[in-house]
Structures are given as structure tokens and as C-alpha cells.
Amino acid sequence: MIYILRITNISTKCIFLSMLWLILLIPGCSREAVKFKCAPIFEVFICDKQSINAYIVKQGDNLYKIAKFYDVDIESLKKINNIDNSCKINTGSLLYIPLRDYSCKESIVKNIIDDDISQSSTYERAMFWEWPCSGLIKEYFDSKNRGIDIFSNIGEPILAAASGKVVYSGDGVRGLGKLIILSHDGGFITAYAHNSRLFVYNGQEVIKGYKIAEMGDSDSDFPKLHFEIRKNGLPVDPLIYLPK
DSSP: OOBOOBOOOOOEEETTEEEOOOOOOBTTOBGGGOOOOOOOOOOOOOOSSOOOSEEEOOTTOOHHHHHHHTTOOHHHHHHHTTOOTTOOOOTTOEEEOOOOSOOOOOOOOOOOOOOOOOOOOHHHHHHSOOOSOOSEEEEOOOSSOOSEEEEOOTTOEEEOSSSEEEEEEESOSTTSOEEEEEEEGGGEEEEEEEEEEEOOOTTOEEOTTOEEEEEBOTTSSSOEEEEEEEETTEEEOHHHHSOO
């Protein structure tokens, strides 16, 4: 059983970006009674033909153009983002860019395009999801923030929320600490950030509930899991999919 509380807090400083998080106090409630949104997790960099950690798709972009600009293999780009052979990407979606050993001038992307995200079907919601860990949700999802933050203790088991394949396991994405990304059927990917230990490797197949990591505070002020679900490249509220 995972117990979830909302806690009143003042503003907190995210990486290169400050915003006010308003979280209501609801004592002693379970996750069934609460809807949540989340805090932003990504640093986005603009570089002159250099590698970046993540890229927000603009109108007129296509996968070939992005791969060429950042000098990455298109198949690697498709694989890490779980993009099918149609290579279709949506304006406003966020792509992971495979890291290269470059240095670049960091600048914040201030204007993020947010497309409407269609509601998932009942089948998709019930299809294969499980909670990735136990703890307290303190940051939650909205149009600017891309996942949920679950706070607990260092060493808390982090589990695969659905069966899938590891497309990234490492600590090369700045701001996310030790990170795991899984791809799943149906165009879904999940991301698990700020871990203390990683137990899976790139290319490994895992089943739902498999222990993939332990909670930590890597690139974070507190022990927590930042968890995301994306469908066809677009972030969706994990609480739509996770069991009630």
C-alpha cells in the first residue's frame, strides 16, 4: 500500500528555473483520494550543433532534421524515445538526445510549446501499470511539469512500472542524477530519476515489478523518485495510468 499526502510548501528552486509550487495539506489520505501534478525535471540546453540532454520539438521539425543537427544516429534517437518506423513526432513533445562528449553554452528554453494531450483509453490505463515505489507524492503533474515526485528514504526499491526494455541506464543526463528509461508496448516510455543505485543495463528486458534501482538523492536535495510516463513522445499524467 502506498500512502500519499499533500503537503503545504513554499517555493523551491529548480535547476536554472524558479517557480512556485502550491501543494494543499491533506492529512492521512491514500492515493485513491488525491489527484496530483508534478515538478519539472529537465534542463534543456541550446547549443551550436552540440549535444543536448533533451529537445522540445518545434513546428516544422522532423526526426531526420533533429538527428542531423545534433549529429546523432537516427536509429539511436528513435530507440531511446520509443519512436516507431513512421518517425512521427509531435510539436511540443520532448525528445531525449543521446549524449555526446561535447561542451556547450547552457541556456534555458523559456517558451515551451504545450500541445493538448489526449486522454488515454480505459484499456491503456488498465493495461500494464504498477506503482514504481512507495512514498509521499509532493510534486505533481501539470501543463509545465512533466511527471510526479515521490519522496521516501534512500534505498527504497524502485520497480519497473510496466514490462519493457531498458533504453538508458546511467548518470549522463545533467539534473536527473542516476537515470533509467524504459520503453514499453504502445509507444510508451517511463523515466526514473535521482536514484542511488542502478541494477539494469541498456538493452535488458524487465518485467513489471522488477527492481531496477534504489531511491537516492543524486542531483536532488532530498531522496526522491522523479517518475514520468510519455506516450508517443508526449508527457502524460502518470496518475491517469497508475492503479487507484
